[in-house]
Amino acid sequence: MTQLALVIDLNVCVGCSACVTSxxxxxxxxxxxxxxxxxNPYGKDPTGTFxxxxxxxxxxxxxxxxxxxxxxxxxHCEDPPCVPVCPTGASYKRKEDGIVLxxxxxxxxxxxxxxxxxxxAREIDEKQKVMKKCTLCVDRIYDTSLREDxxxxxxxxxxxxxxxxxxxxxxxxxxxSVAINERGGYQLMPEWGTRPSNHYLPxxxxxxxxxxxxxxxxxxxxxxxxxRAPVSSDLPSLDDFxx
Amino acid sequence: xxxxxxxxxxxxxxxxxxxxxLALYTGQVYNTFGVVGDVMPPQPLYIAGTVIxxxxxxxxxxxxxxxxxxxxxAWRAATMWRTSWLAREVIVLPAFAGTAFLWxxxxxxxxxxVVFTTGTVEVKLTLLVGLVAGVLAFLLxxxxxxxxxxxxxxxxxxxxxxxxxxxxxxxxxGFSLAAALSAYYCSSLVDAYALWALVxxxxxxxxxxxxxxxxxxxxxxxxACTAIGVRHxxxxxxxxxAMGGSFNTREFFHHKTPQFMxxxxxxxxxMAFIVPVTLVVIGWSNQFALVLLAAALIQYVGLLAERxxxxxxxxxxxxxxxxxx
Numbered sequence: 001m002t003q004l005a006l007v008i009d010l011n012v013c014v015g016c017s018a019c020v021t022s023x024x025x026x027x028x029x030x031x032x033x034x035x036x037x038x039x040n041p042y043g044k045d046p047t048g049t050f051x052x053x054x055x056x057x058x059x060x061x062x063x064x065x066x067x068x069x070x071x072x073x074x075x076h077c078e079d080p081p082c083v084p085v086c087p088t089g090a091s092y093k094r095k096e097d098g099i100v101l102x103x104x105x106x107x108x109x110x111x112x113x114x115x116x117x118x119x120x121a122r123e124i125d126e127k128q129k130v131m132k133k134c135t136l137c138v139d140r141i142y143d144t145s146l147r148e149d150x151x152x153x154x155x156x157x158x159x160x161x162x163x164x165x166x167x168x169x170x171x172x173x174x175x176x177s178v179a180i181n182e183r184g185g186y187q188l189m190p191e192w193g194t195r196p197s198n199h200y201l202p203x204x205x206x207x208x209x210x211x212x213x214x215x216x217x218x219x220x221x222x223x224x225x226x227x228r229a230p231v232s233s234d235l236p237s238l239d240d241f242x243x
Numbered sequence: 244x245x246x247x248x249x250x251x252x253x254x255x256x257x258x259x260x261x262x263x264x265l266a267l268y269t270g271q272v273y274n275t276f277g278v279v280g281d282v283m284p285p286q287p288l289y290i291a292g293t294v295i296x297x298x299x300x301x302x303x304x305x306x307x308x309x310x311x312x313x314x315x316x317a318w319r320a321a322t323m324w325r326t327s328w329l330a331r332e333v334i335v336l337p338a339f340a341g342t343a344f345l346w347x348x349x350x351x352x353x354x355x356x357v358v359f360t361t362g363t364v365e366v367k368l369t370l371l372v373g374l375v376a377g378v379l380a381f382l383l384x385x386x387x388x389x390x391x392x393x394x395x396x397x398x399x400x401x402x403x404x405x406x407x408x409x410x411x412x413x414x415x416x417g418f419s420l421a422a423a424l425s426a427y428y429c430s431s432l433v434d435a436y437a438l439w440a441l442v443x444x445x446x447x448x449x450x451x452x453x454x455x456x457x458x459x460x461x462x463x464x465x466x467a468c469t470a471i472g473v474r475h476x477x478x479x480x481x482x483x484x485a486m487g488g489s490f491n492t493r494e495f496f497h498h499k500t501p502q503f504m505x506x507x508x509x510x511x512x513x514m515a516f517i518v519p520v521t522l523v524v525i526g527w528s529n530q531f532a533l534v535l536l537a538a539a540l541i542q543y544v545g546l547l548a549e550r551x552x553x554x555x556x557x558x559x560x561x562x563x564x565x566x567x568x
Contacts, residue, residue, distance in 0.1 A: 046486075089323045114494060
C-alpha cells in the first residue's frame with residue numbers, strides 16, 4: 001500500500017515561505033481546484049485561504065534560545081479523524097496513495113471536519129463555501145505531461161534548502177522512509193492516535209565535545225619537562241658528583 | 244471554539260421541541276394508565292403542543308442552514324450515517340419531527356383506533372406512534388450530544404456529561420413549556436409537568452455543575468511540545484504565518500475576555516436554573532400560566548447563554564499553533 005507524504009526537515013528550514021507562496025500560486029492557477037480565495041488582499045485586514053503556512057517558534061529563553069521555523073500543512077493522517085465525521089462523504093482518504101482529499105462538489109461547508117482536525121489543517125474557502133486543504137498537489141504529481149522530476153508537490157520543488165522531501169512513507173527503501181529512520185523523524189501530536197503520514201525531522205545539534213583533557217594531554221611528552229620537581233639549591237646537583 | 248449562533252439556536256430549539264413532545268406523550272401515557280385524572284384526554288393541549296413542537300423543530304432546522312456554506316446540498320448530509328454522528332442527526336431530526344407531527348395529526352383528525360387491549364387499558368394507535376416518536380426524541384438527544392462528545396481532542400466535550408446535559412437541559416426546557424401550556428389549557432397535567440420541569444432543571448443543574456467542575460480541572464493532553472515536537476518547557480510562538488488572521492483564528496476561538504466568560508457562566512446558571520425553578524414553584528402553587536410561561540422563556544434565554552458558553556469554553560488543540568501573530 002502506498003502512502004504519499006511529506007517529510008519536513010526542521011534542521012534546514014530557514015522560514016523563507018517559498019513553500020507557502022508556491023503552494024498558493026499552483027493551487028490558485030491550476031485547473032479544477034477553483035482557486036484559493038483572498039479577502040482584502042491589499043486592504044486593512046487581509047485574509048485568505050492557505051494550504052500551508054510557515055510558523056515560527058522560539059524555544060528557550062535568551063541567551064539560550066533557538067528559533068524553529070515550522071511549516072504546517074495537512075498531515076494526511078493514516079487514521080484521519082476528519083474523514084469519518086463528514087456527513088456527506090466529501091472528505092475521503094484515497095485508497096491508492098493515502099492522500100486525504102475533499103470532493104468540492106459534495107462538500108456542504110458545515111465545517112465539522114475542521115473541528116475534528118487537531119492540527120487546524122482545513123480552511124473554508126470564503127468564495128466557494130467549501131472546505132479546502134492540502135491536496136499534496138494531486139493534480140501535478142500524476143501529470144505525465146510534466147518531466148518526471150517535476151512530478152512533485154509545488155512546495156517541495158520550491159524549497160531552496162531541500163527541507164521538504166516527498167515520497168511513499170510505506171516503502172521502507174524510499175528516501176523519505178530512510179530519512180525518517182536515520183534521523184529520528186517524528187509525528188505531530190501522537191497522543192491522539194491519528195498517525196500522521198507527514199513526518200518532521202528534528203534539529204541536529206552541531207556541537208563538538210571539547211574537554212580540558214583533550215586540549216592538555218596529561219601524558220604529552222612535550223610537556224614532560226614542566227612536571228620536573230622544583231630544583232632546590234640545598235640539594236646536591238648532578239654537577240657535584242661529576243667533578 | 245467560536246460559538247456560532249446557528250448551532251446555538253439549532254441545539255436549544257430542537258432540544259426544547261423534543262422535551263415538549265416527550266412531555267405531551269408523558270401526559271398521554273399518564274392519562275391512558277390513569278395516573279392523572281383528566282376526565283377527557285386534553286386534545287387541545289396535544290394539538291397546540293404538536294404545533295409548537297413542529298414550529299420549534301422547523302425553526303431549529305432553519306437556523307442550522309445558516310451554518311452551512313452550501314445549504315442547497317444539505318440533502319447529501321444524510322449519506323454517511325455509518326460513521327458520522329452529524330449524518331445520524333440529519334436523519335433522526337426529520338424522522339422525529341415527522342413522527343411527532345403524525346402523532347398530533349392523528350389526534351387532530353381523531354384517527355385513533357384501539358390497537359389492542361391489556362386488562363382494562365385500551366392501547367390506541369397514537370400511543371404507539373407517540374412511543375416511536377419518543378424513542379426518536381431520545382435518539383436525537385444522543386445524536387446531538389455525540390456530535391460534540393465524539394471529538395476526542397476537544398476535551399471539554401469528550402465526556403458522557405455532554406450527552407447527559409443536552410438531554411436534561413432539553414427535557415427541562417420542554418417540560419417547563421409544557422407546564423405553561425397545560426396551565427393555559429387548565430389541564431390537570433400541569434402538576435406532573437411542573438414537577439418534572441423542576442426535577443429536570445435541578446438534575447440538569449447538578450450535572451452541568453459537574454461538567455463545569457470537570458472542565459475547570461482539565462489537564463490538556465496536547466501541549467506546545469507535542470504540537471511541534473520539540474521537547475522544551477518554554478516554547479513561545481512568534482509568528483503564525485499570517486498577520487491578518489485566518490480561518491484558524493476566527494473559527495476556533497471566541498475572542499472574549501475571561502471576565503466576559505465568567506459573567507456568561509454566572510448569567511446562565513441564574514437564568515437557566517435558579518430563576519426558572521423559582522418561577523415554576525410560584526406559578527405552580529398559584530396555577531398561574533403567565534408565570535409558568537415566563538419561567539419557560541427565561542429558561543430558554545438562559546439555555547442560549549449556556550450553549551454559547553458550552554462552545555466558547557471548548558479549547559481546540561489547533562489553537563496551540565495560533566498563539567501569536
